[in-house]
Amino acid sequence: MTKILGCLELLETQSLELSRLNDVDGITEDDILSRIIPIKSHRIIKLGRNNKEAHLVIDHPVVSAIHCIIWCVLFDEESFPMCYIKDVSLNGTKINGEVLLKDASYLLKDKDIISIECDSGIICSLKFVDTIARKPNTDLLKQLNVERYVDGWEISTRVVGNGTFGHVLVCGNKNIDNKSQKNDDTLQKNYAVKIIKLKPNKLNKEAKILLQLNHPNIIKVYYTHMDLNNNLFIFQDLISGGDLFSYLAKTDCLTAIPETESLLIVYQILLALRYLHKRGVVHRDLKLDNILLASPEPCTKITLADFGIAKHLTSTKTRMHTVVGTPEYCAPEVGFKANREMYQTFSRAATLSDRDIGYSNKCDLWSLGVITHIMLTGISPFYGDGTEKSIIESAMRGNINYNIRHWEKISSTAKEFVKNLLQVDVRERFDSNQAINHPWIKVHRNQLDQIYQKKILQQGTTSTPITSLSNSGNLAKAILVQDTGNLIEKSKMNWKRKLPKTIVVSNKKMKLNTLHKYTSKQKI
Numbered sequence: 001m002t003k004i005l006g007c008l009e010l011l012e013t014q015s016l017e018l019s020r021l022n023d024v025d026g027i028t029e030d031d032i033l034s035r036i037i038p039i040k041s042h043r044i045i046k047l048g049r050n051n052k053e054a055h056l057v058i059d060h061p062v063v064s065a066i067h068c069i070i071w072c073v074l075f076d077e078e079s080f081p082m083c084y085i086k087d088v089s090l091n092g093t094k095i096n097g098e099v100l101l102k103d104a105s106y107l108l109k110d111k112d113i114i115s116i117e118c119d120s121g122i123i124c125s126l127k128f129v130d131t132i133a134r135k136p137n138t139d140l141l142k143q144l145n146v147e148r149y150v151d152g153w154e155i156s157t158r159v160v161g162n163g164t165f166g167h168v169l170v171c172g173n174k175n176i177d178n179k180s181q182k183n184d185d186t187l188q189k190n191y192a193v194k195i196i197k198l199k200p201n202k203l204n205k206e207a208k209i210l211l212q213l214n215h216p217n218i219i220k221v222y223y224t225h226m227d228l229n230n231n232l233f234i235f236q237d238l239i240s241g242g243d244l245f246s247y248l249a250k251t252d253c254l255t256a257i258p259e260t261e262s263l264l265i266v267y268q269i270l271l272a273l274r275y276l277h278k279r280g281v282v283h284r285d286l287k288l289d290n291i292l293l294a295s296p297e298p299c300t301k302i303t304l305a306d307f308g309i310a311k312h313l314t315s316t317k318t319r320m321h322t323v324v325g326t327p328e329y330c331a332p333e334v335g336f337k338a339n340r341e342m343y344q345t346f347s348r349a350a351t352l353s354d355r356d357i358g359y360s361n362k363c364d365l366w367s368l369g370v371i372t373h374i375m376l377t378g379i380s381p382f383y384g385d386g387t388e389k390s391i392i393e394s395a396m397r398g399n400i401n402y403n404i405r406h407w408e409k410i411s412s413t414a415k416e417f418v419k420n421l422l423q424v425d426v427r428e429r430f431d432s433n434q435a436i437n438h439p440w441i442k443v444h445r446n447q448l449d450q451i452y453q454k455k456i457l458q459q460g461t462t463s464t465p466i467t468s469l470s471n472s473g474n475l476a477k478a479i480l481v482q483d484t485g486n487l488i489e490k491s492k493m494n495w496k497r498k499l500p501k502t503i504v505v506s507n508k509k510m511k512l513n514t515l516h517k518y519t520s521k522q523k524i
């Protein structure tokens with residue numbers, strides 16, 4: 001049974017008799033009696049007037065068809081759920097009496113009151129209850145050996161995610177963006193801070209590169225700081241929809257998403273890559289985990305994160321020789337010619353031999369090819385039996401079978417696009433300009449640009465409630481119904497970093513290479 005990560009308690013509506021919870025989507029009779037909407041992973045709760053799509057239908061002229069949405073992101077088994085609300089209405093949603101910024105997400109905390117109001121008062125209000133509420137690990141900052149306050153930033157113990165090199169925590173800063181806030185003693189706008197323990201005297205390359213970048217699809221960094229314990233702090237936007245891995249891992253293995261949805265994601269990644277490559281920056285670690293979503297739904301804004309092993313090339317240094325990346329997404333030329341012994345023992349810092357010509361920014365295009373392949377088919381193309389040896393060997397061969405059923409419904413231009421990115425011969429592989437001009441993207445370019453300008457760029461990051469506004473209208477009818485939007489399927493809880501090697505489907509064991517077992521933490 002899918003775990004309940006939080007819930008919404010219906011407090012009051014203007015017309016109580018019309019409130020109803022449907023016995024759907026994991027909502028039990030007890031929930032109905034107690035007027036509670038459970039929040040689970042991979043399910044977006046919708047509040048609004050549309051009685052086909054909204055879980056809580058509020059039949060009131062002030063309420064938009066879909067007024068606000070609520071979802072929960074769970075990084076992995078050990079982490080705390082992060083529940084967010086986003087207002088998508090014309091007339092606004094309030095949190096604890098303050099209006100939410102439209103299209104920006106707000107990180108809910110236990111007992112927050114969500115309300116939709118009109119001139120005559122509250123149309124409907126709900127209380128968010130953090131069902132997993134445990135005592136915060138107050139020792140976390142001590143364990144990480146970091147201070148709670150860093151130059152005006154307050155670091156919380158809420159973990160957003162963990163990686164090989166860094167811990168990402170929620171933080172806040174009362175001095176930026178919060179000047180209009182009346183209440184001074186709570187952290188209101190949420191940001192994220194990545195804390196990396198550096199070796200003494202090690203250069204802080206990630207921060208240096210990120211501070212030079214300014215693109216809507218690249219993580220925005222506000223401030224960096226190195227403390228006396230060699231902890232590097234990178235203060236950045238908190239991206240609220242989780243990463244692409246979690247989005248695709250709706251069940252025990254990755255699932256494909258529709259071609260149009262993939263196209264919109266690829267387009268945004270390419271805009272970011274074109275920007276980076278033009279400035280001589282190579283990401284070198286593009287993978288599902290480093291692509292963050294503004295909200296876990298189609299047509300969302302994409303943000304590239306984790307520039308931990310990015311490289312800045314210059315006019316004199318145009319190629320790279322260090323073996324880095326994550327095997328599953330790593331271009332064949334990056335490390336596979338390296339001395340295997342050295343490569344295995346000295347992992348991250350192995351270098352290609354002097355005779356090798358190194359590699360260029362096209363390694364990012366290979367990774368994008370792997371990502372696109374996974375989005376279109378649900379299959380990691382070079383996964384093999386999951387061992388590093390098998391991944392490397394199959395990437396070097398570069399053979400992909402496009403005749404399997406997973407490709408059946410995919411357009412030939414999409415296949416061509418992937419083929420051009422997954423070219424073992426670097427000279428044959430597309431660069432970011434060629435990729436963006438490929439027919440798969442080019443024929444849809446006008447529509448993509450329109451969606452990008454009108455919808456994607458409007459999506460904010462995490463927000464803070466702003467000034468109050470007034471609504472007008474009549475009585476509310478609040479009815480809870482089944483989510484028929486079908487965008488986020490009901491699914492089993494998945495633990496992102498522990499996907500099984502095999503799963504049983506229709507009593508037959510699926511072949512290993514049809515699954516994407518999570519190995520990308522095996523960074524080299």
Ligand SMILES: Nc1ncnc2c1ncn2[C@@H]1O[C@H](COP(=O)(O)OP(=O)(O)OP(=O)(O)O)[C@@H](O)[C@H]1O
Pocket residue numbers: 075160161162163164165166167168192194219236237238239240242243289290292305306307308521523
């Ligand atoms: N700004 C952010 N907003 C929301 N989530 C984030 C943010 N930055 C990172 N994360 C989450 O935290 C995870 C780890 O962060 P990050 O990839 O930067 O760390 P890392 O140590 O460099 O990881 P890796 O092992 O992939 O190199 C990411 O996969 C992502 O899910």
